[in-house]
Amino acid sequence: MSELELVPKYPREKQTMINVNGDEAIAYAVKQSYVDVVAAYPITPQTIIVEKFSEFVANGETHTEFVAVESEHSAMSACxxxxxxxxxxxxxxxxxxxxxxxxxxxxxxxLRLPMVLAVVNRALSAPINIHNDHSDAYLMRDAGWIMLFAENVQEAYDTTIQAFKISEHPDVQLPASVHIDGFFLSHTLENIYTLPDEAVYDFLGGPRKIAKVRVDYFDEEVNYAxxxxxxxxxxxxALYDYYFEIKVPQVxxxxxxxEVIKEVNEEWYKLTGRKYGNGLVDPFMVEDADIVIIAMGSSAxxxxxxxxxxxxxxVKVGLLRIRSFRPFxxxxxxxxxxxxxxxxxxxxxxxxxxYGALYxxxxxxxYHSKSKPILVDYVYGLGGRDLSPEMVEQMINNLLxxxxxxxxxxxxxLRFLGVRG
Amino acid sequence: MIEVRWHSRGGQGGWTASNLTAMAASYEGKYVQSFPAFGPERSGAPILAFTRISDEPIELHSMIYNPDIVVVLDYTLLSPGIVSGLKPGGTIITNFAGDVNQVLKTLNVKTGDYKLVLIPASKLALEILKSKITNTAMLAGLVKCGVVKFESVEKSIRERFSGPVAEKNILLVKKALEESIEV
Structure with a gap:
């Protein structure tokens, strides 16, 4: 069947349109994802995600155990x-x-524990700032997490549900983070299409399935729990005797x-009619492009x-949006x-x-490509500085x-886009 | 795509009005986006909010620099800066009950530069809501300009508010629509 002929299991008329901001979209996706435990620090720099989710819990709309903890360190420890x-x-x-x-x-x-973390990307101090950039995400790039970046509120919803499936896949068993740009997505209302609860439940295969492991003192495989x-x-x-052998399987x-991110992207397409490139990258007119711009998140x-x-x-210019920052x-x-x-x-x-981490x-x-294009790094948008269409035009004109x-x-x-002085 | 910029003061509900407009348009099958000029909001300080309405999925995630429409909830905010970036021939919808020439003079624009819609929102809000909250009254301006239908605004108000609050606000929009003047 060609892509045009594909009729998703839940075409748009069978989905529910809701008007939500990025935070609310993620909270709603988590509510639908049959999550057992949400542990969160409720105060600044927390976002509306857990505030909204705690309402679902208070209203008895979910079975989730909500644990309000005293710090983010404890939130992750509880998870x-x-x-x-x-x-x-x-x-x-x-x-x-x-x-x-x-x-x-x-x-x-x-510890190879599947779970999902939503990161509302915002700048790191100092100076103190509450606005969007990716410095917090760059800080966790080597932490061994799958890192997926959403471009809009719809994708924030879709990716949150997908992240549970990817994280819990038997071949993966790694935690996953879903990234949305602070304010540009977290506080922006957009109308999105959502699946019925049962469709999400089925997509995830019900509650989390625990991976099996073989250990010395049991004859059969046992739950890794x-x-x-x-x-x-x-x-x-695990010292020098085993540490190395435990770290390599993470890689x-x-x-x-x-592969799993790609499969889940296809599966989601069949279910909802929505997909994001091949799941890892979302290219736009790159095939014949002389100039390709690479970006992540809402700026794309x-x-x-x-x-x-x-x-x-x-003008032969294209865009390659990176959706999966890890795996790269x-x-x-x-x-x-x-x-x-x-x-x-x-x-x-x-x-x-x-240079910047993405560069x-x-x-x-x-380095391994035959064409070896000229490569340049544009640092932009730090501390929430808006990326206007005019700034992008200015960049393309310079690239030409x-x-x-x-x-x-x-x-x-190494260039700085939209900085004074 | 239609882009709207809202001018109000913290606490007057500019962002809520932007959200209600976006919601109303979404019921008509449009793609929508609504966001405030990000940052800590201080009561009484001038703030901006933005709405995008489109037949196609909205890709832009930047501020709105060249709006088609500006809406002013509080007439004390009227100044030449209000029309900054407004597209030539664009629309200014403002809360105002006096002489149109006064608005033109304050904005430093000539008749015909822009379409002007005047709504006596403060007066009507005091009458109907017994408060100075003008955000819902100003939605009438978007109805007047054909951006959204009255029924869609009605639905979005019912979605956001409930009971007598919703009904009073709907009545307010209706009255504001009747008393609005297009220049």
Whole structure:
């Protein structure tokens, strides 16, 4: 069947349209995802996600145990405990809260505990700031979590449900984070289409299925969960004798997650009629593009709308939106950018002494490409600075000059878009 | 795509009005977006809110720089800055009960530069709601301009408020629509 002929199981008329902001969309998705435990720190920098979710709990609309804790460090610790006992767990945080949570993020992934964390991406202090950029997300990039970035409120809803499925997949068994841009998505109302509760329940296969493990002292495989009837230790000491052997499978499972993210994206398409590229990347007119812009999150939409304008004028420019930051889609990038001459990476975060994190990952991919396009890093939007369509136009106009020139000097490869002085 | 910029003061419900407009348009099958000028809101301080309404999915996630329509909930906010970025021939919907020439003078614009819709929102809100909250009354301006239908606004108000509060606000929009003047 061709894509045009596909009739989703739940076409739009069988879905319910709701008007919600990004935070509310995630809270609603979590409510539908049959989550057993939500542990969250309820005060700044917390967002409306857990406030809205706690209303569902108070109204008796969900069976979830809501644990209000005293810090984000404890929120993630409670989720680790819940997931280790076999529960489906969720928490949400932002900026400084995520920074405080980082220590325990490594524990969740190292213990191979599926769970979902919503991150409303916001800048890190100092200076104190409450607005959007990706510096908090960049802080957790090596924590062993699957990291998915949504472009709009609809995708925030869709990705949250998908994240549970990806995280709990038997080949993956890794925690997953869903990222939405602070304010640009978290506080923006959009109308989205939602599935009936039972459709989400079926999509996730009901409650969380616990992975089986083989241990020395039981004959058969047992649940990888804390259970007094079959005592296990989770989180043991592993020194140079075993630590390495436990860390490498995290890498291998992350690779498998690439396929699972793609499968889940297709499955979601058959269910709802919505999909996001191949799940990992969402390309727009890159096939014949001389210039490709790479972006993540809500800005990708703004860039795409400008790219369309330039295409109408005959300028060969395209957009490659990265949806999965971890696992990073190296293969797709090499394939999709094989014909490009100039690639501009848009980084909404800064790494003093180095290029932006996204640029480094793209550079690692492109080293192995035959075409070896010219590569340039545009740092933009720090601390919530708006990315206007005019700024994107200014960037493309500069890129066209670079393309004509045919090279970019080393000292010009890190650029700042929309900064004064 | 229609882009609307709302001018109000913290506490007057500018963002709520933007949300209600977006919701109303969504009932008509449109794609919508509504957001405030982000930041801590202080009661009484001038704030902005934005609405996008489109037949196609909305990709833009930036502020609105060149609105088609500006709506002013509080006439003390009227100043030349209100028309900043407004598209040529765009629409200004303002809460105002006096002489139109006074508005033109305050905005420093000429007749015909922009379409102007005047709504005596403060007067009507005091009569019907017994309060100075003008956000729902100003929705009449969007109905007047054909951006959303009255029935859709009615539905969005019922969705957001309940009981007598909803009914009073619907009555307010109806009255505001009757008493609005297009110049």
């Amino acid at each position: 680790v405990g819940a997931a280790a006992s076999g529960a489906r767990a969720f928490t949400a945080t932002s900026s400084q809260g995520l920074a405080l949570m980082v220590e325990v993020l490594y524990i969740a992934s190292g 804390l259970d007094p009837a079959r005592p296990l230790s989770i989180g043991n000491l 291998l499972s992350m690779r498998k997650a690439e 939409g703004t860039v795409r709308s400008v790219v369309k304008k330039y295409r109408e004028k005959g 889609p190296h293969k797709d990038i090499v394939e999709l950018l094989s014909g490009s001459k100039l690639v501009a990476v848009m980084d909404k975060g800064i790494g003093p002494g180095q 480094l990952d793209v550079a690692a991919s492109l 000059k670079d393309l004509e020139k045919g090279y970019i000097l080393e000292e010009e490869r």
